[in-house]
Amino acid sequence: xxxxxxxxxxxxxxxxxxxxxxxxxxxxxxxxxxxxxxxxxxxxxxxxxxxxxxxxxxxxxxxxxxxxxxxxxxxxxxxxxxxxxxxxxxxxxxxxxxxxxxxxxxxxxxxxxxxxxxxxxxxxxxxxxxxxxxxxxxxxxxxxxxxxxxxxxxxxxxxxxxxxxxxxxxxxxxxxxxxxxxxxxxxxxxxxxxxxxxxxxxxxxxxxxxxxxxxxxxxxxxxxxxxxxxxxxxxxxxxxxxxxx
Amino acid sequence: xxxxxxxxxxxxxxxxxxxxxxxxxxxxxxxxxxxxxxxxxxxxxxxxxxxxxxxxxxxxxxxxxxxxxxxxxxxxxxxxxxxxxxxxxxxxxxxxxxxxxxxxxxxxxxxxxxxxxxxxxxxxxxxxxxxxxxxxxxxxxxxxxxxxxxxxxxxxxxxxxxxxxxxxxxxxxxxxxxxxxxxxxxxxxxxxxxxxxxxxxxxxxxxxxxxxxxxxxxxxxxxxxxxxxxxxxxxxxxxxxxxxxxxxxxxxxxxxxxxxxxxxxxxxxxxxxxxxxxxxxxxxxxxxxxxxxxxxxxxxxxxxxxxxxxx
Amino acid sequence: xxxxxxxxxxxxxxxxxxxxxxxxxxxxxxxxxxxxxxxxxxxxxxxxxxxxxxxxxxxxxxxxxxxxxxxxxxxxxxxxxxxxxxxxxxxxxxxxxxxxxxxxxxxxxxxxxxxxxxxxxx
Numbered sequence: 001x002x003x004x005x006x007x008x009x010x011x012x013x014x015x016x017x018x019x020x021x022x023x024x025x026x027x028x029x030x031x032x033x034x035x036x037x038x039x040x041x042x043x044x045x046x047x048x049x050x051x052x053x054x055x056x057x058x059x060x061x062x063x064x065x066x067x068x069x070x071x072x073x074x075x076x077x078x079x080x081x082x083x084x085x086x087x088x089x090x091x092x093x094x095x096x097x098x099x100x101x102x103x104x105x106x107x108x109x110x111x112x113x114x115x116x117x118x119x120x121x122x123x124x125x126x127x128x129x130x131x132x133x134x135x136x137x138x139x140x141x142x143x144x145x146x147x148x149x150x151x152x153x154x155x156x157x158x159x160x161x162x163x164x165x166x167x168x169x170x171x172x173x174x175x176x177x178x179x180x181x182x183x184x185x186x187x188x189x190x191x192x193x194x195x196x197x198x199x200x201x202x203x204x205x206x207x208x209x210x211x212x213x214x215x216x217x218x219x220x221x222x223x224x225x226x227x228x229x230x231x232x233x234x235x236x237x238x239x240x241x242x243x244x245x
Numbered sequence: 246x247x248x249x250x251x252x253x254x255x256x257x258x259x260x261x262x263x264x265x266x267x268x269x270x271x272x273x274x275x276x277x278x279x280x281x282x283x284x285x286x287x288x289x290x291x292x293x294x295x296x297x298x299x300x301x302x303x304x305x306x307x308x309x310x311x312x313x314x315x316x317x318x319x320x321x322x323x324x325x326x327x328x329x330x331x332x333x334x335x336x337x338x339x340x341x342x343x344x345x346x347x348x349x350x351x352x353x354x355x356x357x358x359x360x361x362x363x364x365x366x367x368x369x370x371x372x373x374x375x376x377x378x379x380x381x382x383x384x385x386x387x388x389x390x391x392x393x394x395x396x397x398x399x400x401x402x403x404x405x406x407x408x409x410x411x412x413x414x415x416x417x418x419x420x421x422x423x424x425x426x427x428x429x430x431x432x433x434x435x436x437x438x439x440x441x442x443x444x445x446x447x448x449x450x451x452x453x454x455x456x457x458x459x460x461x462x463x464x465x466x467x468x469x470x471x472x473x474x475x476x477x478x479x480x481x482x483x484x485x486x487x488x489x490x491x492x493x494x495x496x497x498x499x500x501x502x503x504x505x506x507x508x509x510x511x512x513x514x515x516x517x518x519x520x521x522x523x524x525x526x527x528x529x530x531x532x533x534x535x536x537x538x539x540x541x542x543x544x545x546x547x548x549x550x551x552x553x554x555x556x
Numbered sequence: 557x558x559x560x561x562x563x564x565x566x567x568x569x570x571x572x573x574x575x576x577x578x579x580x581x582x583x584x585x586x587x588x589x590x591x592x593x594x595x596x597x598x599x600x601x602x603x604x605x606x607x608x609x610x611x612x613x614x615x616x617x618x619x620x621x622x623x624x625x626x627x628x629x630x631x632x633x634x635x636x637x638x639x640x641x642x643x644x645x646x647x648x649x650x651x652x653x654x655x656x657x658x659x660x661x662x663x664x665x666x667x668x669x670x671x672x673x674x675x676x677x678x
Contacts, residue, residue, distance in 0.1 A: 017307075024302065024314055025302065027294065028298035028317060028529070028533075029529065029533040031533070032540070032611070033321055034621040034624070034625060035621075037321045040314060040317070044311060044314050044315060044318070048311070051307050051308075068306045071307055072305075091536065092536075092537065092540045134623075141617070145543060145544045145613070146540070148550065149542070150546045153546075156539070232302045232303055236363055240424070243420055243421050243423075244419075245413075268648050318628075329610065332591065332609070337588060338588060338611060339587045398608075541589065544589065544613035544617070545613050547613070548613040548614040551614065
């Protein structure tokens with residue numbers, strides 16, 4: 001059947017759902033009102049992308065599968081998001097950096113998927129690309145501000161880089177179902193690295209050197225953080241099975 | 246005396262429904278009353294994000310999650326519009342935020358109640374936003390221009406807030422026994438606090454008379470409260486739920502619903518800081534402000550550096 | 557009269573937004589990000605219109621904030637921002653001399669002219 005295609009769609013939707021869930025933890029707690037609103041906008045965009053991927057996956061799955069059964073009734077081992085997006089928010093700098101590293105990956109990815117032979121995937125990617133273009137612009141500027149700003153913000157960003165960098169390798173280490181995307185991951189990596197190198201340079205931040213890269217999320221092997229996130233996300237559906245909301 | 250002349254001229258403008266703009270002459274008390282009211286209103290929007298923000302991570306469907314996120318974000322936007330309006334009266338947002346964080350400024354007491362179940366998202370939307378909207382619709386015609394314009398924008402955006410709340414309750418009211426119980430419980434807990442949102446009785450309110458003369462407010466606390474009760478008492482029937490007031494009854498002579506006595510002791514207690522969540526809410530605001538200090542500082546430092554490079 | 561106006565007139569404190577009484581006046585620039593005014597073109601063919609204000613550390617941030625804050629519901633196709641301190645404004649007490657002289661120049665309005673009905677579309 002469509003197994004690989006469905007898993008690929010879940011992987012895409014899981015990435016954006018988990019990052020959206022993380023970003024939305026900031027809603028009401030941002031460093032300044034205007035930025036609270038900005039990050040929530042990104043959370044909303046990512047949630048919208050999630051729903052598009054899940055709805056498509058649900059339509060292929062049949063059996064009464066819905067976007068909500070996909071989000072709320074899978075276990076941690078059935079989630080296929082990369083490790084990067086499930087990492088805790090940390091401070092505002094780490095949240096910004098995580099968003100930037102991920103947006104810089106999504107951008108070339110969606111650019112390619114925009115011309116995917118599957119019309120639905122192409123349409124979802126085309127719409128999402130507009131959003132991601134803005135996320136990338138916004139997060140790049142913030143990385144520059146915080147990297148260049150004060151000694152404190154600079155050192156916080158270096159710490160955030162240390163924390164997150166080991167999760168970037170997985171982005172370019174394709175799982176078997178990613179053959180659906182039909183994209184050479186080396187090309188994605190070059191585009192990503194070019195962007196990251198340029199922005200970090202402007203931010204006066206050093207590009208991290210070779211380091212051991214963690215992986216596993218794409219195959220359902222996650223960090224301990226994810227199941228807590230899912231426990232919260234899925235709480236109502238798990239407590240009251242089968243109810244309408 | 247000359248000051249009286251200015252005061253009389255000012256009142257004439259108000260009477261002729263001419264809006265007062267930031268650079269116009271205004272009595273000191275008018276400025277202060279507006280500043281107090283608008284900044285309190287702004288604080289209420291910002292603190293009001295917290296009880297609902299509490300459920301964003303646990304919203305039961307992706308659609309509900311998106312709606313709730315958008316709604317809480319709207320509240321941030323509304324706080325921002327209102328802070329901007331207050332700033333035209335000569336106080337910086339920093340100062341207002343400091344007043345909130347050090348406990349000097351007040352905000353709507355309703356947000357010092359906890360949101361305990363998902364049904365609270367419905368009850369808050371239906372009752373709390375419903376009460377707020379009555380107040381805000383009135384304020385669209387308030388005499389101070391920037392406040393009135395902010396309110397027009399806010400009312401336009403808020404129109405979906407109450408509806409989504411009612412819809413949440415409507416779905417619960419048709420759901421399982423547990424959902425129905427959750428729905429009734431939320432209504433029971435939010436009904437009286439939402440009546441308190443309109444403020445003290447007219448006979449006890451110190452600010453009302455002058456505010457009405459200056460057309461800052463156009464209806465009294467009691468008038469708005471009655472309007473709210475009449476509306477909700479009808480809508481609750483559609484939910485098949487009840488309001489927790491055995492004195493609630495249609496009075497054909499008054500053409501209004503009669504209702505029981507509000508627990509004013511509780512009201513004043515919460516105003517004074519003894520509500521279930523007063524401390525938690527303020528702590529959250531302070532934490533956000535303090536932990537954001539380095540971010541605000543860094544952005545300013547970067548902007549200054551960039552400016553220096555251009556120059 | 558002049559001294560009186562000076563005493564009672566609140567507005568026009570230079571380099572800051574709007575008005576302020578001395579006792580509540582605080583230094584606007586010391587702590588927070590500067591204030592910006594936002595102007596939005598709601599659709600092609602219309603003027604930019606004042607939408608509100610916001611705080612931002614720099615112009616880029618101000619534009620992005622304006623986009624996030626004031627166009628959440630497709631309200632705009634173009635945004636201008638300007639730091640509030642750069643706005644110069646007329647004083648309300650000059651209103652008589654500035655605007656009232658226009659009141660009797662009704663010949664500037666087309667309805668002032670009587671033309672035969674035969675002349676259409678002029």
